[in-house]
Amino acid sequence: MRRDLPRLPGTLNDVAIDAIAARVKEELGRRASRETGGALEHGMRRYNSLVGINAIFGEREGGDHAHRVAHLETGDAGAKFGIEPGALADILEHREAYPHLFIAGIHVHIGSQLMRIDATLDAVRLAQQLADPHSDVRTLNIGGGFPVRYGGNENVPEPGEFAEALKPVLDGWHIMIEPGRAIVADAGLLLASVLYVKEQYERRFVIIDASMTELLRPALYGAEHPIIPVREPVDEMVPAMVVGPVCESTDVLSASALLPPLDAGDRVAVLDVGAYGMVMASNYNMRLRPPEVLVEGRQWRVVRRRETLDDLLRLEQ
DSSP: OOOOOOOOOGGGTTOOOOOEEEOSHHHHHHIIIIIHHHHHHTTOOOEEEEEEEOOOOSOBGGGBOSSOOGGGBOSSTTOSSSBOHHHHHHHHHTGGGOTTEEEEEEEEOOBSSOOOHHHHHHHHHHHHHHHTTOTTOOEEEEEEOOOOOGGGOSOOOOHHHHHHHHGGGOTTOEEEEEOGGGGTGGGOOEEEEEEEEEEETTEEEEEESOOTTTOOHHHHHOOOOOEEESSOOOSOOEEEEEEOSSSOTTOEEEEEEEEOOOOTTOEEEEOOOSSSSGGGOOOGGGOOOOOEEEEETTEEEEEEOOOOHHHHHTTOO
């Protein structure tokens, strides 16, 4: 049964902290000794906290853990996140060491872009096994990162398929879910103009005015985003390397986009950038971030203006 804790006083807008994910043992101690002190001054007795677990789930032949992108894995022996199962069991057994924390449950998040339901099911079952000896630990945050079909070609499970598989084992548990990128990834695109095209060593390079400063994911961890011409193509689509103008070898938005013949001024769209697109943009190389335009039906409006050089220099002393 979930234990109700006192709500925060009106001085903090009477908003209760429902759960804080503490991912390492030292973090539990830090919260208990430092952050909770501030809460106690405002009359709050204890924090609700979820403890994050780190374990390897869904390992299959060839070391294929859960069909995830390596840089997106959070449940892995080499990941910085969470607590390994043995240490987590010890924490649950000695909760009196954290008098200002009520450990309400376990946070399970084995990585983004989950492609296999059974890996998530394995993770949930292990969390339940660790919580079972403690009748008041009945909250499970089963993480998130429901997969996005980048480019429409990947065969990814739908959220409903996760629900069907998990439903039989979740009776009696308070469940929290983080859908993650699945909410907004396909709602955004990056519009770019072709600067020029060149042929080099039998490869076609399409240089556009967008770069890794506007979309970092391909350079950061090899993410793939489909790139299409804005105008309906009439010529044959052939492979092209689409790159930006930043002086970095990793400034590649696609190594093998299928595009028609293009000229300077033609426009292309990089798709599925609604998640981790603009929020990861930067001013590297003194590049100005582009405007954001919201399209509603046949109407559009600028919801964030284009940056100026004055914006870049405003904080300089």
